[in-house]
Amino acid sequence: MTQQVPLLNLTGITKAFPGCVANDDIDLIIQPGEIHALLGENGAGKSTLVKIIYGILKADKGTIEWNGEQVSIDNPSIARQLGIAMVFQHFSLFDALTVVENIALGMENSVDLTELEKRILEISTNYGLPLDPKRHVYTLSVGERQRIEIIRCLLQSPRLLVMDEPTSVLTPQEVEKLFATLRRLSTEGVSILYISHKLDEIRVLCQTATILRLGKRVSDADPRKETARSLAAMMMGKELQSPARPPKVTHVDKARLEVKDLSLEAIDDFGVDLKNVALHVNAGEILGIAGVAGNGQNELLDALSGERSCDSSNSITMDGNPCATLAPDARRRLGFGCVPEERLGHGAVPDMSLAENTYLTAYAQMNLTNNGMIQTAARDEFSDRIIREYRVKCTDRQASAASLSGGNLQKFIVGREILQNPGVLVVSQPTWGVDAGAAAAIQEALIALAENGSAVLVISQDLDELMQISNRICAICAGVVSESIPTEQATVEQIGLLMGGATNQASVL
Amino acid sequence: MTLDFIVLALLTIITAATPLVFAAMGELITEKSGVLNLGVEGMMLTGAVTGFASVFFFESAIVACIAAMLAGTLTALLFAFLVLTLQASQVATGLALTIFGVGLSALLGQNMVGIAYEGLPTLSIPYLTELPIVGKLLFGQDFLVYLSLALPFLVAWFLYRTRAGLILRAVGDSHDAAHAIGYPVIRIRYCATLFGGAMAGLAGAYLSLVYSPMWVENMTAGRGWIALALVVFATWRPWRLFLGAYLFGGITILQLHAQAVGINIASQFMSMLPYIITIVVLVLISRDRNKIKLNAPACIGKPFHPAA
Numbered sequence: 001m002t003q004q005v006p007l008l009n010l011t012g013i014t015k016a017f018p019g020c021v022a023n024d025d026i027d028l029i030i031q032p033g034e035i036h037a038l039l040g041e042n043g044a045g046k047s048t049l050v051k052i053i054y055g056i057l058k059a060d061k062g063t064i065e066w067n068g069e070q071v072s073i074d075n076p077s078i079a080r081q082l083g084i085a086m087v088f089q090h091f092s093l094f095d096a097l098t099v100v101e102n103i104a105l106g107m108e109n110s111v112d113l114t115e116l117e118k119r120i121l122e123i124s125t126n127y128g129l130p131l132d133p134k135r136h137v138y139t140l141s142v143g144e145r146q147r148i149e150i151i152r153c154l155l156q157s158p159r160l161l162v163m164d165e166p167t168s169v170l171t172p173q174e175v176e177k178l179f180a181t182l183r184r185l186s187t188e189g190v191s192i193l194y195i196s197h198k199l200d201e202i203r204v205l206c207q208t209a210t211i212l213r214l215g216k217r218v219s220d221a222d223p224r225k226e227t228a229r230s231l232a233a234m235m236m237g238k239e240l241q242s243p244a245r246p247p248k249v250t251h252v253d254k255a256r257l258e259v260k261d262l263s264l265e266a267i268d269d270f271g272v273d274l275k276n277v278a279l280h281v282n283a284g285e286i287l288g289i290a291g292v293a294g295n296g297q298n299e300l301l302d303a304l305s306g307e308r309s310c311d312s313s314n315s316i317t318m319d320g321n322p323c324a325t326l327a328p329d330a331r332r333r334l335g336f337g338c339v340p341e342e343r344l345g346h347g348a349v350p351d352m353s354l355a356e357n358t359y360l361t362a363y364a365q366m367n368l369t370n371n372g373m374i375q376t377a378a379r380d381e382f383s384d385r386i387i388r389e390y391r392v393k394c395t396d397r398q399a400s401a402a403s404l405s406g407g408n409l410q411k412f413i414v415g416r417e418i419l420q421n422p423g424v425l426v427v428s429q430p431t432w433g434v435d436a437g438a439a440a441a442i443q444e445a446l447i448a449l450a451e452n453g454s455a456v457l458v459i460s461q462d463l464d465e466l467m468q469i470s471n472r473i474c475a476i477c478a479g480v481v482s483e484s485i486p487t488e489q490a491t492v493e494q495i496g497l498l499m500g501g502a503t504n505q506a507s508v509l
Numbered sequence: 510m511t512l513d514f515i516v517l518a519l520l521t522i523i524t525a526a527t528p529l530v531f532a533a534m535g536e537l538i539t540e541k542s543g544v545l546n547l548g549v550e551g552m553m554l555t556g557a558v559t560g561f562a563s564v565f566f567f568e569s570a571i572v573a574c575i576a577a578m579l580a581g582t583l584t585a586l587l588f589a590f591l592v593l594t595l596q597a598s599q600v601a602t603g604l605a606l607t608i609f610g611v612g613l614s615a616l617l618g619q620n621m622v623g624i625a626y627e628g629l630p631t632l633s634i635p636y637l638t639e640l641p642i643v644g645k646l647l648f649g650q651d652f653l654v655y656l657s658l659a660l661p662f663l664v665a666w667f668l669y670r671t672r673a674g675l676i677l678r679a680v681g682d683s684h685d686a687a688h689a690i691g692y693p694v695i696r697i698r699y700c701a702t703l704f705g706g707a708m709a710g711l712a713g714a715y716l717s718l719v720y721s722p723m724w725v726e727n728m729t730a731g732r733g734w735i736a737l738a739l740v741v742f743a744t745w746r747p748w749r750l751f752l753g754a755y756l757f758g759g760i761t762i763l764q765l766h767a768q769a770v771g772i773n774i775a776s777q778f779m780s781m782l783p784y785i786i787t788i789v790v791l792v793l794i795s796r797d798r799n800k801i802k803l804n805a806p807a808c809i810g811k812p813f814h815p816a817a
Contacts, residue, residue: 055691056688056689056691075691076689076690076691077691080691088689092683092685092686092687092689092690093683093686094678094679094682094683094686094687095682095683095802095807096678096682096802096803096804096805096806096807097675097678097679097682101675101679104672104675105675105676105679105687105690105692106690110672136803138802138803
């Protein structure tokens with residue numbers, strides 16, 4: 001192959017924030033038409049680097065060459081003019097606007113909306129990304145929302161497409177479709193910069209990988225020639241612990257959490273109604289509930305945690321106690337623990353200290369109140385125990401919850417719930433946005449809790465994770481929970497179909 | 510006789526509704542961009558006193574209106590600087606702006622209490638204006654009334670038909686997303702807030718030049734707050750807002766006439782009516798959660814930190 005001019009050539013990119021150097025002297029070369037992976041743990045500086053490429057942030061030092069010419073990308077508009085398009089990790093969409101309005105906002109020039117609608121339909125049929133331009137974004141599933149972002153990018157005929165964790169919200173089937181689209185773009189000469197935690201995906205999709213650790217570029221690799229383990233080792237700088245496995249079920253079939261015929265109407269049109277949910281979790285096992293976001297997971301968690309009370313008091317029983325009509329703190333007294341998906345604002349009060357956040361869920365179980373007075377010594381001791389045992393990186397227990405990184409806060413919240421020794425623990429998205437090291441620690445903790453005789457229910461979009469740690473798996477789709485399948489008999493394809501709404505198991509098995 | 514009475518009532522209803530249309534449309538634009546300015550009352554008062562002073566100083570109604578808009582814009586600029594540049598709390602700053610406007614206008618208007626003004630010139634087209642009944646109603650108003658009638662068309666067209674309006678709504682719906690795509694969130698919010706200030710100033714001028722052509726301390730009498738309530742209960746839609754303003758104006762006038770006729774109800778209760786009825790009616794017609802979700806600016810009142 002002849003030596004060609006790289007499409008994008010970054011040299012010596014450095015960007016410092018108060019208190020940390022996010023990018024330290026990073027070089028990156030992207031050739032035309034290649035699919036290039038950017039790998040690294042949380043906080044390795046991936047997002048900062050792509051924000052610099054897209055002009056949202058400005059580098060302190062370093063040069064950017066585009067097609068061999070030095071350029072200065074001061075804002076996203078310049079990036080788009082060069083031919084750089086970006087699909088964000090957290091979608092930059094406007095819920096109250098329609099698809100076509102959203103796409104128009106991402107275009108450089110004023111466009112006629114009816115004309116644009118035609119072009120959207122053209123691209124969506126051309127690339128197999130079905131999308132109705134007239135619908136409002138809030139009515140769309142996460143997968144459909146991502147299609148908006150991708151179509152928005154494709155309309156600009158980009159030379160470089162940047163994708164930040166695009167598959168974390170998709171079913172396995174949707175991931176396949178996305179990869180087909182990306183491969184096709186690559187053959188058409190579009191370069192793709194692909195950021196993901198999912199090493200297996202990178203191995204099948206990407207031709208080159210640049211690995212970042214703590215803001216520095218540590219190495220380049222050909223992901224097709226590496227294993228997921230070797231890539232992880234490069235990311236972390238050490239060997240990954242042995243992969244998680246389901247807890248060994250030693251306890252007899254004794255259901256600690258039983259849900260029968262649970263129906264719950266959504267609060268508004270943006271939620272999903274739960275329809276006749278039935279499930280049980282035995283002592284000593286982990287039940288996984290797979291599903292694409294927005295299929296009733298939040299409603300299920302609200303119903304189980306007691307944030308919304310349900311009609312019939314017999315539809316949820318915990319260790320034989322009917323508790324469907326009990327409030328959250330009454331359920332906690334029965335030995336119930338809960339880790340919601342949203343960490344800041346739901347799992348923890350952002351501006352309160354870790355010690356105060358500890359008190360808020362643990363006061364009953366850990367006897368932290370005496371005659372209405374907070375037992376500060378006991379509270380602080382318990383907080384310190386969480387921080388110590390779960391290796392939460394923070395200044396001390398007085399640090400505000402909002403000051404912790406996502407992964408550290410998650411370790412803290414999971415630790416806080418597990419150390420209260422709950423009989424039943426419900427966890428939603430335990431390792432979402434958490435790096436591999438912290439994720440492994442959280443998974444280990446969940447398994448250890450189950451092996452001690454608790455019942456653990458894990459709601460997750462990450463199917464690989466569920467396949468690793470749960471004893472049984474079921475899927476939730478449009479508020480309906482499927483029957484469970486023992487993990488050793490389940491395949492990713494089966495669960496994927498259940499997640500997509502295949503109603504009965506027979507059609508899947 | 511009754512026909513004359515109806516025409517007279519309609520004429521006064523228009524004058525009662527017009528200042529609300531201005532103030533509320535301005536606030537609608539401000540809020541659609543995600544900024545909650547609770548200082549409408551203060552901006553109206555500043556506009557009212559400036560307009561009244563200017564009409565004597567410059568001896569031109571149009572210049573007086575422009576001066577009132579400038580005064581409203583300046584107070585809004587102060588607000589925008591505090592909440593957008595310095596990121597102060599929008600609620601607290603807005604309340605302070607109202608109190609500031611009350612005090613400032615009383616100070617500026619000290620020497621003008623008791624002076625009367627003849628009112629804005631009205632349109633006069635030969636024959637047309639002299640037509641019975643409709644003549645005065647359709648062709649005999651002052652220019653501000655015609656402007657206020659055009660305003661809902663203009664605002665609706667701007668918000669839903671122009672790219673600038675789309676960007677404004679986008680900024681109010683998600684400032685983070687708008688920033689990520691590359692729109693200047695702060696600059697857009699400055700413009701929207703200043704427009705709101707100009708409209709509030711004009712609403713104030715209408716009160717002191719037309720509605721009761723004189724200067725009285727605190728003469729807005731809570732209309733700034735009603736304008737704010739109208740925006741919310743009209744679920745941020747220009748035409749509902751317009752209807753709400755006329756509903757309020759209508760009941761204000763009807764209860765005045767009812768009092769004049771001598772209906773035996775406590776006058777304090779009658780004065781409460783327009784406020785209560787307007788709010789109840791708008792609450793009843795805007796209970797649909799989806800409509801609210803669709804039209805309410807999701808980012809309203811939230812400060813925007815661009816660095817992250």
